[in-house]
Amino acid sequence: MPPKDPPHLYIDADACPVKDEAYRVAARHGLMVTLVANRFIAVPRDDAIRLQVVGDGPDAADDWIADHVEADDVVVTADIPLAARCLAKGAAAIGTTGKPFTKDSIGSALASRELMSHLREIGQITGGPRPFAPKDRSRFLQELEHAVARAKRGRAARRSLEGAP
Numbered sequence: 001m002p003p004k005d006p007p008h009l010y011i012d013a014d015a016c017p018v019k020d021e022a023y024r025v026a027a028r029h030g031l032m033v034t035l036v037a038n039r040f041i042a043v044p045r046d047d048a049i050r051l052q053v054v055g056d057g058p059d060a061a062d063d064w065i066a067d068h069v070e071a072d073d074v075v076v077t078a079d080i081p082l083a084a085r086c087l088a089k090g091a092a093a094i095g096t097t098g099k100p101f102t103k104d105s106i107g108s109a110l111a112s113r114e115l116m117s118h119l120r121e122i123g124q125i126t127g128g129p130r131p132f133a134p135k136d137r138s139r140f141l142q143e144l145e146h147a148v149a150r151a152k153r154g155r156a157a158r159r160s161l162e163g164a165p
């Protein structure tokens with residue numbers, strides 16, 4: 001029997017290339033989905049999917065997600081600091097290319113991000129991330145399936161420990 005309180009899927013939606021894939025995985029697992037964006041974007045007409053439009057501030061979407069995410073929820077984001085904040089709350093975080101952020105890897109990811117930012121500031125690096133490829137979409141689907149399964153098991157175990165039905 002599935003948990004009565006399944007994990008929630010949050011999507012850092014501005015420029016997210018894998019929204020459709022996330023909707024399919026969420027539907028298969030009976031998850032609610034919240035897309036968080038700085039502007040209106042089209043979302044499917046589905047009671048399990050909602051759009052949360054936040055202010056224009058540079059971290060407004062990140063702050064909203066970090067304030068609402070709970071342990072055993074899943075977050076899709078390319079933003080490394082947001083991923084770190086979600087991991088700290090016990091949620092799973094997955095990059096849009098399928099790379100999972102973990103407690104073991106997040107420190108290194110944050111350090112690399114800081115180094116690259118510094119190098120860009122002094123004019124040493126001009127390129128951006130590599131283009132999104134079909135293999136990224138496949139890797140994302142696979143990792144999201146794994147993350148949702150882990151989150152559901154974690155949520156069920158937590159409810160069992162709390163004595164909830």
